[in-house]
Amino acid sequence: MSHAKQGRPEAPSTLEIRNLKRDYTLRSGFARTTLHAVSDVSFTLEPGRTVALVGESGSGKSTVARIISRLENATGGQVLLDGVQAPNRGRALERYRSKVQMVFQDPFASLNPFHTILHHVERPLKIHNPHLSKKEITARAHELLERVQLTPSSRYADRRPHELSGGQRQRVAIARALAPGATYIVADEPVSMLDVSIRLGVLNLLADLQRSEGLGVLYITHDLATARHFSDEIMVMYRGAIVERGEPDSVILNPQHEYTRTLLDAAADPDRLGQLKAEVRAEGSFR
Amino acid sequence: MADNTSPEVPVRTGPTPTSTLAAIRIAKTDRTRRPLPRISGKLLTGIIIVVVISLFGILAPFFVQDPRFSGNDALLPPGDGHILGTTKLGYDVFAQLAWGTRGSLFVGVVAGGLALLLAILFGVLAGYFGGVLDEVLTLITNIMLVIPGLPLVMVIAAYVQHTEGLGAFARSSLLVAIVLGITGWAGSAVVLRATAKSLRMRDYVAAARVAGEKPLRVIFVEILPNLVPLLAAQLIFGVIFAILGEAGLSYLGLGPTGSITLGTMLNDAQTGQAVGSQAWWWFVPPGALIALLGTGLSLINFAIDEVVNPKLRLAPQAARNQRKARRAGRSVSENGAIA
Numbered sequence: 300m301s302h303a304k305q306g307r308p309e310a311p312s313t314l315e316i317r318n319l320k321r322d323y324t325l326r327s328g329f330a331r332t333t334l335h336a337v338s339d340v341s342f343t344l345e346p347g348r349t350v351a352l353v354g355e356s357g358s359g360k361s362t363v364a365r366i367i368s369r370l371e372n373a374t375g376g377q378v379l380l381d382g383v384q385a386p387n388r389g390r391a392l393e394r395y396r397s398k399v400q401m402v403f404q405d406p407f408a409s410l411n412p413f414h415t416i417l418h419h420v421e422r423p424l425k426i427h428n429p430h431l432s433k434k435e436i437t438a439r440a441h442e443l444l445e446r447v448q449l450t451p452s453s454r455y456a457d458r459r460p461h462e463l464s465g466g467q468r469q470r471v472a473i474a475r476a477l478a479p480g481a482t483y484i485v486a487d488e489p490v491s492m493l494d495v496s497i498r499l500g501v502l503n504l505l506a507d508l509q510r511s512e513g514l515g516v517l518y519i520t521h522d523l524a525t526a527r528h529f530s531d532e533i534m535v536m537y538r539g540a541i542v543e544r545g546e547p548d549s550v551i552l553n554p555q556h557e558y559t560r561t562l563l564d565a566a567a568d569p570d571r572l573g574q575l576k577a578e579v580r581a582e583g584s585f586r
Numbered sequence: 587m588a589d590n591t592s593p594e595v596p597v598r599t600g601p602t603p604t605s606t607l608a609a610i611r612i613a614k615t616d617r618t619r620r621p622l623p624r625i626s627g628k629l630l631t632g633i634i635i636v637v638v639i640s641l642f643g644i645l646a647p648f649f650v651q652d653p654r655f656s657g658n659d660a661l662l663p664p665g666d667g668h669i670l671g672t673t674k675l676g677y678d679v680f681a682q683l684a685w686g687t688r689g690s691l692f693v694g695v696v697a698g699g700l701a702l703l704l705a706i707l708f709g710v711l712a713g714y715f716g717g718v719l720d721e722v723l724t725l726i727t728n729i730m731l732v733i734p735g736l737p738l739v740m741v742i743a744a745y746v747q748h749t750e751g752l753g754a755f756a757r758s759s760l761l762v763a764i765v766l767g768i769t770g771w772a773g774s775a776v777v778l779r780a781t782a783k784s785l786r787m788r789d790y791v792a793a794a795r796v797a798g799e800k801p802l803r804v805i806f807v808e809i810l811p812n813l814v815p816l817l818a819a820q821l822i823f824g825v826i827f828a829i830l831g832e833a834g835l836s837y838l839g840l841g842p843t844g845s846i847t848l849g850t851m852l853n854d855a856q857t858g859q860a861v862g863s864q865a866w867w868w869f870v871p872p873g874a875l876i877a878l879l880g881t882g883l884s885l886i887n888f889a890i891d892e893v894v895n896p897k898l899r900l901a902p903q904a905a906r907n908q909r910k911a912r913r914a915g916r917s918v919s920e921n922g923a924i925a
Contacts, residue, residue: 365792368796369796370792370795370796393798396796396797396798397798400796400797401793401796403789403792403793404789405789408788408789408790409789409790409792409793410790410793411790411794411808411812412790412812413808413811413812414808414811422794422797422799423797423798426797426798426799427798472793475793475797478797479797479798
């Protein structure tokens with residue numbers, strides 16, 4: 300749509316974040332302080348690429364996700380979908396949402412306990428395809444459930460979230476995000492609430508979908524190892540700003556910023572652990 | 587949880603504890619969610635009382651004589667022909683009681699429903715949208731909350747009943763129900779606002795917004811169903827408030843004098859000096875019925891509270907366990923731990 304407006308239909312789609320800023324005013328009594336949750340963040344998402352946003356808790360990652368999915372407004376800066384400012388309301392917002400979707404961190408909280416799995420997937424389908432009949436919507440919802448490997452879909456469709464495991468729920472959340480036919484998916488720590496044994500399955504599913512559908516994924520995480528494995532670019536965020544970015548291998552193997560090194564040191568590394576043990580043994584100071 | 591159907595769990599080879607897996611599978615297939623909680627003694631007692639009184643109010647008026655038929659002898663004690671005797675004007679008390687119960691239930695349900703609607707409108711909208719709308723709606727709620735209830739109802743009732751051009755409506759129970767409804771919603775609105783405010787921050791509400799749901803649909807389809815136990819409790823509270831309020835108003839002579847309710851019966855008994863002439867059969871039945879109805883509805887309300895707050899449910903269970911333990915001769919420590 301915006302392509303047509305700008306008269307260059309073959310221009311590739313982009314979701315550009317430019318100089319994003321978000322301040323919160325904290326009030327305690329009459330005292331007011333400003334918290335800079337996000338200060339000056341810029342990057343671009345493209346279909347078919349996964350960009351990882353890595354940082355510790357409170358570094359502003361989730362705020363970026365909520366601003367991109369229009370749950371919050373930015374204090375400054377822009378979110379541009381195909382060069383057009385992301386709208387705040389009305390039809391335009393609906394169109395934006397059909398392109399940009401989000402997967403939430405906690406699958407135990409992001410599904411309404413009252414509604415069936417089918418409802419969760421059918422609603423976005425219906426909202427973004429008002430011309431479809433009820434039958435077609437249901438058929439498509441089942442297709443989506445199969446696509447996130449909830450097979451057979453009839454086994455899951457009429458269940459409620461509390462009857463599913465964490466991994467299954469997150470698959471439902473992914474199906475819901477795919478339902479409007481989105482090009483961009485913001486995945487806000489999609490596996491941090493899941494059992495370690497299940498994480499890989501969900502991440503592989505996301506990666507498969509990203510490849511097969513040509514999605515642009517913003518993978519938000521605090522885990523550098525999965526970021527390296529699953530993304531085409533890593534951005535390290537610290538105190539509301541991106542302090543380092545680049546190819547995954549170069550960021551991990553040759554960290555430039557002090558904070559990136561701290562993050563890498565904090566992660567458990569079996570090789571380094573063995574090395575450490577050998578050093579300790581050689582020195583003989585431990586026993 | 588290891589669910590052997592989920593694709594992320596690798597298939598295990600070798601000996602498998604099949605019986606455990608089968609048990610898990612059986613537990614999983616039991617997927618009907620129980621819509622109602624386990625029936626407790628409180629709930630059962632409350633439901634029986636309320637259902638019996640409601641049936642009486644709905645059915646009995648079809649079988650009794652005209653409650654305004656004054657051809658009977660005056661002030662007959664209970665006995666042949668008149669189960670509960672007659673009033674000073676020769677009305678049959680049982681007939682009056684039947685119609686009065688119907689009238690009181692009507693006022694209670696209409697006023698309670700209206701109060702709940704207003705509470706949802708003011709409470710849930712304020713809690714969900716926040717900002718200026720919240721400020722305005724909360725201000726109105728707080729004003730309603732600090733005005734003393736009964737005097738306000740009395741003033742409005744007296745004023746409306748003397749308004750010209752209302753005709754029979756001015757003395758109808760519908761009008762009293764509306765007056766009670768628009769004065770009795772503030773307390774529920776405060777509770778609903780707080781709950782809506784906390785539900786608004788839930789991820790599933792944010793997820794519904796990202797999916798593209800409109801605000802009103804988010805409120806009514808995503809939030810309200812999760813408020814059902816609370817709404818039921820508020821509705822019952824509203825019904826009790828309205829039935830007692832109507833009785834109070836009628837006793838003061840501000841009730842629906844054009845129709846019969848338990849309150850107008852009490853008012854008639856009072857103006858007819860039932861107490862002075864020892865006609866207990868005139869004022870005891872309506873008084874007892876109001877008390878019983880209040881008790882039954884309150885019991886149901888307590889049972890709903892226990893669903894919403896499971897801690898309350900454990901208290902009587904713990905007390906029972908302690909009693910059993912004592913009876914069995916085991917020692918129970920200060921903090922309730924059973925040795």
